[in-house]
Amino acid sequence: MIPTVVWGTGNVGRAAVRAVAAHPTLSLVAVLVSNPAKVGKDAGELADLGRRLGVAATDDVAGVLAAAPRAVVYAASGDVRPDGAIEDIARALRTGAVVVTPSLYGMYDCVNAPAEIRDVLVRAAEEGGGTLFVSGVDPGWANDVLPLLVSGLGSDIDVLRCQEIFDYSTYDQEEAVRDLIGMGHPLDHQPLMLVEGIPTMIWGGQLRMMARALGVELDAIEETLERRPLETAVRTEGMGEFAAGTQGAIRLEVQGIVDGTPRIVVEHVTRIHASCAPDWPVPPDGGAGAHRVIVEGRPRIEVTVEATDEGENRAAGGNATAAGRLVNAIDWLADAGPGLYDALDVPLRPAVGRLGKK
Known part of the structure; x- marks a missing residue:
């Protein structure tokens, strides 16, 4: 033992x-x-x-x-x-x-x-x-070993995309949701995680690792960011109210550029409530969260993983698989x-x- x-x-x-x-x-x-x-x-x-x-x-x-x-x-x-x-x-x-x-x-x-x-x-x-x-806790396997495994199932690849879609309304870490991510703050507030360069600091290593495995050189790493306000106030059980007009959803991409084109992408679509930004990607069957790998190429391949744990703490499934990868x-x-x-x-x-x- x-x-x-x-x-x-x-x-x-x-x-x-x-x-x-x-x-x-x-x-x-x-x-x-x-x-x-x-x-x-x-x-x-x-x-x-x-x-x-x-x-x-x-x-x-x-x-x-x-x-x-x-x-x-x-x-x-x-x-x-x-x-x-x-x-x-x-x-x-x-x-x-x-x-x-x-x-x-x-x-x-x-x-x-x-x-x-x-x-x-x-x-x-x-x-x-x-x-x-x-x-990584986001979890790491969704941004490294899973996309690399799936990439080996096809022939030609245009874009390899790793996507996290998540509703944070039951997440058991209010400081991260409000202060690091900025949910519930005015849209002109600058939360730490959305400062230019921070997403690259967090996920850039995973892009470089995937590029290394795929045998390509990254020209650069670039970021995109969209933020959406809540149209109506929402209340969560553990974190209280999030006011109308405050940040209710973000969509960011960290892109690995190869020959001037985004080829390896880590994307996060994060909401504090399912009603915010309904036109953005959502989990299958309206669930609370999912991790998805999309290979744009021939053939086009899409793999979605949903994990649940700890009842109403809907973030717990991803946390559990992240911990499982490490412990195992x-x-x-x-x-x-x-x-x-x-x-x-x-x-x-x-x-x-x-x-x-x-």
Whole structure:
């Protein structure tokens, strides 16, 4: 068994605890939390698992890492504290652990990652013999391994498009919805995620990784953005009211340009309510969210994936698959040895030993 720590119990961390508990070769040995109200609670309760796991949450980072766990699922946020996340992850790497995380956008493509991030993590891995794999929470597989797999089913490709469509009305992270994305703010408000260059910082690595796999050079990465206001006020159960006239939907693209044409595209269509921007792409059957890969070429191929989890928290399905991709890579990474890996290195793993198990 591989002794495994889950660091953080937010949207991704809860799913990670469930994934570790279900994995036949992983053993959950600790859960790290920052909220004092969670300290001492059983991991099964925090993860909404419906049963106790016998592991009490703790905020003692030093004590947990001193025990030299073989693996760490780092699920703490890196959105508003990237330097803190880098420091935490480097600290875990120096213990010799396999570290998997969605929290470092800049490391999606570890080959072309910014030197100021990559060098810190390379040194930490070399010092301790640690192993790192970063894959996105949006989820990463929808912007790397899935489109690349589907691309191999045809002959000619004009455009490879990765599309996330999502209704955030039940998302359990108000700060991200209102402040980072800007829902509920006036259209002239500038939220962090929509600042020019930030989408490229987040998803550019995935474009470069796909280009590398497809054997093409990107001339440039470009961005497009559209914002729509709510026509009427809407109320959400967890985040309250979003006023009419405020931002209710965004549609952005991060485009990999090849020979002057957008050829590899990551697109996000995000709403706070289904009534906003109904002419934009919507999930099949009016669902709350979907991830879609579209290969424009011969043949034209379209694959849509919908995942649901945690009842009314409709973002939880994507979070769960993102966590699953990371957790299910741990045993492969443990055998692969120290260093930095990305999605082109780490294969998708079948759910061996889990069919029909609860």
